[in-house]
Amino acid sequence: MTSTLPIGPLQEGIWLFCRLNPTSPAYCMPEVFYFDGDFDTEAAEFALNEVIRRHEALRTTFHQTDSGGVQIIDHDPEPVPVDVIDLRGLSAVARKPLLQSAIDTAANLPFDITAEPAIRLTVIRVSEIRTALVLVAHHIACDGMSMGVICEEFGEIYRSARRGAPLDLKPLGPGYSAFVEEQLAELSDGRLNKEAAYWREQLAGVTGSALPGGGGAAERAPGTLDTYMQSVTLDDGLAVALLAFARRARSTPFSILLCAMKVMLAVATGDGDQAVGTATSGRTPKFARTVGALANMVVARTRIEMTKSFTAMLEQVSLGLMDAIDHQDLPFSRVVAELQHAGLQPGTDVVRTVFSAGTTGSGLKLGEGKLSEALAHTAEGPFDLAVYCDFSPSGIALDWQYALRTYSREVAHDYCAAYQEILAKLLQQPDAAMDSLGLTETLARVVPSPRSDSSGPQHDAS
Template sequence: MSRVREAFGVEVPLRRLFEGPTVAELARAVETALAAGAPAPDGPIPRAPRTLRAPADTALPLSFAQERLWFLDRLEPGQTLYNLPLVLRLEGELDAAALAAAFGEIARRHEALRTVFAERDGEPVQVVLPAGPWELPAADLSGLPAAAREREADRLAAAEAARPFDLSRGPLLRAVLLRLAPGRHELLLTFHHIVSDGWSMGVLVREMGALYAAALDGRPSPLPELPVQYADFALWQRRWLTGKVLERHTAYWRERLRGLPAETELPADRSRPAVASHRGAEHRFALDAGQVSALEGLARREGTTPFMVLAAATLALLSRLSGRDDLSLGTP
């Protein structure tokens, strides 16, 4: 919908995409908005080219999402709720120096990965650190017996994922290389959510493959320079979402969330603690091919996504267990 707003200069609510999920229906929604003279809140969204960025010595604001995470970190320092761990298994001969060079280039390309969060006059600001060589610590577990090796690899991965970040000092991306055997490695990556998300992790993995191959061959980066950085977006967002524009969006969500219960009471076998311990657990299960096919078929018939079908099923279950029909569901 942001591309629609950028191309046509009109605001089309996101719900229109789900009410009419075809190109023809979306085109009619755009035509209706144009005929009604419904401009975007600030006209078409401008791209934020590098030339519009504040000088490096100017305080860069946080995006609203970043500020929320910064506030939560200040409220409960040392929590690891927003650590994003990722374990990559690498098969075949590995050049650790080339891998470190690839990481260095990724950090150079993506300023968010070398950003820390300072406080100036009581307000958080982004500070982009200079690019430099990337040090890739490594641990060689290949001398351990197979069972002990796997246990130690799991222990190191869990310990790395549970290690807190210092948002004011960084780095907010950590990488550790484990050598399990000749031609077998694990790469432990841990991000803080303030500089990354699930989508960004996929981008990093794809770019790492391209940059590692280039480093092995002694070639420069094959990837084009990025036209914008996350700080560009944060600066644009802060300039746009202010005054009446911010008031309108805030009023909308206050109305949508008005009366929403603060928590969902479930028939648990023990009482809820006064202070959240965050000592939760996860239950993993798999859907067989038939179930996946049925899920995707239902989503197609309803003009929605498999995620929304699963979210609806989860809410239906929570409604049955809690006896409530007004529920909230948080997702990453």
């Protein structure tokens, strides 16, 4: 038995991309783990299918009809097998490149979302005591918080199956179809008209912000992945300074990091008008444990004035971010449509850089044994740069994902280093005029390759 409903407003942009690029893995969301211990593949397969059974978004396929896109929910899906790759018979030297290749392949294998569930699991047997797990979901059916729910439930079901004990899972939230129906109702009855008017005014003439490119596609070797990923944990001194300033300024660590990114963008481009995308969860308590594409994108736009202090700019960035979040209910695809309808669509993408707070930890626990996470190198996504900030007791980490169509690995690495130096200078003298801190010289020293004229028209950053 199946049921059908329209493509949700938050899925529209992804569905359009998938129709135009049916073999692209750009919206794959991989989680990679290493498990040291006795791993049970049968229990993992049972857990995967039980999670699929519980969440309708994971047993949904997508189709285009004469009346538009629809999603079809299968209420009795066929079991999804776990893909198992066995590298145990190889030497350590021979196994290493094959292991990384297998992980990258599993993480970036395109989904056929018209015919198969939007989730899969690959188990790679590395040795008798080590197993790599690559759990991948498609973003049209899953967001970051959904992946946390999936991992948490997968682990609970796996442990229960291993013990032969009854399940004691948290109650299910409403299915994703209920969320879609509520959004469509809000759009049809005019409840979001004020949000639409806000975004038309706020984003008039906007040009998505991006750091100047360097190298990029010309330097990418054939057959390599299309992104460069780097995870950096702020050193203890910088993290302590960040948290102390957040308390003094009555701000959040995320707002401070976002403000520092906007300052670096202004220094790098010479343009004070900085518009950066950030993801919002889109979840009310009712949908707290619903799996699906609930996350929305808002655009935080700020005029960065280098003659002012970082403290002063932080206040403006924070207020702008809160204002954007207050208007998050209008799906981003409809924001873009509003700009087009009003004749305000800029010549370049509305969002080229994304700066968001990521979820802290996957929630996956497999019982006896040691579990660790690893970064997954992914195919090129729609943004030039995406930065995800993780705040946890173990530290403050920033995961950077650069599109290699725009940046070489060397330039990407340099920008990551420059950001930390600029952040440190801003925190050392937050009340000084920013144009007195030597930020332009710092950026030119650390990132010597890009030129400010590679990002399009330039404007006075002040």
